[in-house]
Amino acid sequence: MARRSSAVRPNVPSGQSASVKQIRCAIYTRKSTEEGLEQEFNSLDAQREACAAYIVSQRHEGWVQMPDYYDDGGYSGGNMERPALKQLLAEIEAGRVDVIVVYKVDRLTRALSDFARIVEILDRSKASFVSVTQAFNTTTSMGRLTLNVLLSFAQFEREVTGERIRDKVASSKKKGMWMGGPVPLGYMVKDRKLIIIPEEAETVRLIFQRHQACGSLKALADDLAARGITSRLRTMKDGRTIGGQPFKSGALYWIIRNVIYAGLIPHKEALYQGEHQGIISREHWDASQALLNNNALRPHTGQRSILRYMxxxxxxxxxxxxxxxxxxxxxxxxxxxxxxxxxxxxxxxxxxxxxxxxxxxxxxxxxxxxxxxxxxxxxxxxxxxxxxxxxxxxxxxxxxxxxxxxxxxxxxxxxxxxxxxxxxxxxxxxxxxxxxxxxxxxxxxxxxxxxxxxxxxxxxxxxxxxxxDSRRAERDERLIRLLASGRAAWQQLVTRQPAFDSHQRSHLVRLARLNFLAPDIIMAVLSGRQPVELTSRSLLRLSCLPNDWTEQRRVLGFG
Incomplete structure (x- = not known):
């Protein structure tokens, strides 16, 4: 961000009547993009100058401009993830600011949900905000209605812009246009179109050919390493150099899965004929997909160890x-x-x-x-x-x-x-x-x-x-059946049907204890939310099950 202009200075009134209560005002400015912020006098400066002039006009009310800057240059108004806004709200909650002064309401936020959160903070701290180009009196119902209407239009504008961009991307991809993203190996971008790089295209063709011959990504990676084939060497904008390393299985997987090499453009689940020239044929690409699908699971276990070596x-x-x-x-x-x-x-x-x-x-x-x-x-x-x-x-x-x-x-x-x-x-x-x-x-x-x-x-x-509550539910059917057995055992003991000997009675008494578990423990077991260490074996082997429900929760691991 450019050096801030010195044209706007905090206004500290002199000779003000002691009877007028001082109202501390903080100016908040925002711009969605960083374009133009390098100028000596930019949009943020213009907003601050207008806000400062408004504060001067309210000097008779005791308004005083705070010296701190609260500027968010290059931050969207669609969310509250803005450093200056967070700092300003913290100052308000600490009681160091009485009024937020903005050029327009949409500089503060363009989302109704965020506006409700900001108003809640202001009300809790007995603070308020002022838009210098839009007259609002938020103490009345009509003023709040007008403000909500304006914010609704601001949010609507943001959402419509997003929909328009998504529709444009979808329409462009249907025409086969490349809409940006990482440039695949074998291509370069010229006039927003993918152009084949002959040397890299040969590497891509070799990858697909050797994939069919090797049969697996691991074998393919070893084969390419032995041939001295490495990834594209790239220099980032910050001067870092990445690439130039042997291909790993993960990188090869995404190269082989990339349908752009077959001359197509993907959009969601659909494929469209691209404007660019493919490096391999569609038949060759389909054959590699079939091989990848066949190797997706290891035949001897049917499962993959995802985190191996990590x-x-x-x-x-x-x-x-x-x-x-x-x-x-x-x-x-x-x-x-x-x-x-x-x-x-x-x-x-x-x-x-x-x-x-x-x-x-x-x-x-x-x-x-x-x-x-x-x-x-x-x-x-x-x-x-x-x-x-x-x-x-x-x-x-x-x-x-x-x-x-x-x-x-x-x-x-x-x-x-x-x-x-x-x-x-x-x-x-x-x-x-x-x-x-x-x-x-x-x-x-x-x-x-x-x-x-x-x-x-x-x-x-x-x-x-x-x-x-964060872990997924895991119903233990054996544990649930054990609780049902406890209910049945209690019924047998009460009715004394059928007749049973002392050994059978001892077993039924052991089971019948489970009929007196706390209701929330039973519901947790039925929904699969019991502690992971609680099993049918551990519950049945518990020598003494307390009658007190609170003690039950502690013993069984719920407390």
Whole structure:
């Protein structure tokens, strides 16, 4: 942002009557884009000058301009993720500002929901706001109605603009036009069109040819490495150089899945003939897709170990994949690899638990544009951020595509006693989103933390969310049948039908105790929300089940 003009100075009235209460006014300015902010006198300065003049006109009311600047240059009014706005609201809650002065209402916000939150903060702090070009009296119902109408139109304008952009993208792709994003290997962009680079196109053709010959992505990666084939070397806007490395399986997966190489343009589930020239034939591309689909699951288990080679435990030991079998069922685990000098017991955790928690954390990030902005900073083309995040989130559904995405993001996962830490390369995530950001620091890491706890279920450790309501419901049918048996045993004891001996009576009494469990415990079991360590075996083996419901919750792990 350019150096602020000195033409506007805070107005501190002199000789003001002591009987007039001083009203502290803070000027808030905003501009949606950074265009023109480098000028000596820019839009923010113009807004501030108009607001300062209005404060001077209200000097007789005791209005005084605060000296601090609250400027959000290059921030959208569609959300409240703006540093200056957050600072200003904090000042209001602290009681250091009485009035917010803005040039127009839409400079403060363009969303009704956000406006309601701001008004709530103002009312709670007995503060108010003023728009210098729009006369409002928000103490009356008519004034609030007029303000809400204006804000509704501002929000409508923002939403219509988004719809118009999405419609334009859809229409352009139907005509086969390339609408931006990461430029695929083998192409360059000229006049907003994809043009083939002959040398790189040969590499792409070789990748598809060798994929058919090698039969798997791992074998293909080894084959290309042996041939000295490396990825495209690129220089970023901030001077960093990336690429020039041997291809990994994840990168090869997305090259082979990219239908642009067949001369087509994808949009959602549809494919359209592109304006650009394809590097391979549609038949060759279809053959590679069939091979990828056939190799999506490992034949001997039918399951993929998504986090293999990516995860370490809290002591820094790599966690490798192990399998167990009980009858005809096969189980997958992540197990700590023993390390010389570390005598503490290794961890052995079900793979499904860990993979599910990582998937949920990634979905929460990718489906939340505001959180993406928080993690990655202000991004160009913010209106495309939600669509790009949802597109990446779709890749988390299938095990193979989820692993490929984590590889591309250079994910590293650390499992601790109380949390899972997921670290990703910020530049890699921005690249996958297809949205530029030149302000991201070099080496910036995106870190996701999932609070968890280790619980023992029988002979096995289980990994669950710290908050019980956050984990998915898992109905234990054997536990539910045991509760039903408790009800039936009580009925038999009451009616004494049929007749039973002392041994049978002892067993029925043991079961009948379960008929007196607290109602909320029973409902939690029926809905699958019981503590993970509560099983039919642990409940039946409990020597003394308290009659007091509060004590029951503590003993059974609900408290």
């Amino acid at each position: 995860i370490v435990d809290g002591l820094g030991r790599s966690m490798i994949v192990a399998h167990g079998r009980k009858g005809t069922r096969r189980y997958r685990y992540y197990v700590s690899k023993p390390v010389d000098g570390i005598s503490k017991p290794t961890w052995r955790l079900p793979a499904g638990d860990l993979e599910s928690l990582v998937r949920i954390a990634m979905l929460e990030l990718l489906n939340n544009p505001l959180r993406l902005q928080t993690e990655l900073g202000q991004l160009d083309r913010d209106h495309q951020l939600a669509d790009a995040g949802h597109r990446l989130a779709e890749q988390l559904k299938a095990p193979m595509s989820m692993r490929a995405l984590l590889e591309d993001l250079q994910a590293a996962i650390t499992l601790k006693q109380d949390e899972i830490m997921i670290c990703m390369e910020g530049a890699a995530l921005i690249n996958k989103l297809g949205i530029a950001n030149t302000s991201l620091p070099i080496g910036h890491q995106v870190r996701l933390t999932v609070p968890v706890c280790l619980r023992r279920r029988g002979h096995e450790l289980r990994l669950v969310f710290t908050a019980p």
